[in-house]
Amino acid sequence: QVQLVESGGALVQPGESLRLSCATSGFTFSSAAMNWYRQGLGKGRELVAAITSNGSDTVYADSVKGRFSISRDNANNVLYLQMNSLNSEDTAVYYCNAPKLGAWGQGTRVVVSS
Secondary structure, eight states, X not given: OOEEEEEOOOEEOTTOXXXXXEEEESSOGGGOOEEEXXXXXXXXXXXXXXXXXXXXXXXXXXTTTTTEEEEEETTTTEEXXXXXXXXXXXXXXXXXXXXXXXXXXXXXXXXXXX
């Protein structure tokens, strides 16, 4: 079955960096566009970044543009989100998503606090 497993969330201080990973299985990852979403406490789920199946095109939310980078390793079926210059507004649970499959991971928590 389709599985998406996020990892890499942590408690970090403002200005620090983190890299999230999403290990996938059960589908042809190299053919799937992928997304990262996040949901802060009391907020709706927000699309953070998207990437095409071959990685040639990416899209970012205005709030993370220039700080976050989405990438993928199609040989190993892994999606990444590199997050730099983190601030308190980035505190959320981060989810990877395969939109055409309607599949979601369980999420990984990122807390940015001094």
